[in-house]
Amino acid sequence: MKKIKAAARIARQVQRTERSMDQAILEANALMTAMIEARREGNFAAEIGQAAFGDVASTIRTLIDARAAIVSGHRNLAKVAKDQAIEWRLDGPLEEKEEDREVQTFLRVPKREAA
Numbered sequence: 001m002k003k004i005k006a007a008a009r010i011a012r013q014v015q016r017t018e019r020s021m022d023q024a025i026l027e028a029n030a031l032m033t034a035m036i037e038a039r040r041e042g043n044f045a046a047e048i049g050q051a052a053f054g055d056v057a058s059t060i061r062t063l064i065d066a067r068a069a070i071v072s073g074h075r076n077l078a079k080v081a082k083d084q085a086i087e088w089r090l091d092g093p094l095e096e097k098e099e100d101r102e103v104q105t106f107l108r109v110p111k112r113e114a115a
Contacts, residue, residue, distance in 0.1 A: 014070070
């Protein structure tokens with residue numbers, strides 16, 4: 001029973017961490033959007049704030065890589081649970097797992113349709 005309680009505690013924290021990473025990425029993207037909108041509204045030249053724009057983009061890249069590491073850790077913890085014969089799952093109600101798939105660590109930007 002102690003193993004199951006410990007594993008459940010870890011699982012809850014993993015899920016909170018994954019959600020926090022997602023939120024951090026969303027917040028950094030919101031900052032990027034605000035910077036672009038402010039530059040346009042202020043009618044500033046494109047090069048104004050470019051270094052800061054690059055810094056924020058680099059931060060987003062770092063957050064995405066960190067998120068991938070958390071996901072990989074989650075998978076590794078699942079293997080530990082299996083090896084320790086801890087048979088339970090703490091999946092979210094709409095959360096689907098992809099088994100035996102390598103975590104992607106690069107950003108894909110979907111193509112936008114012409115307006």
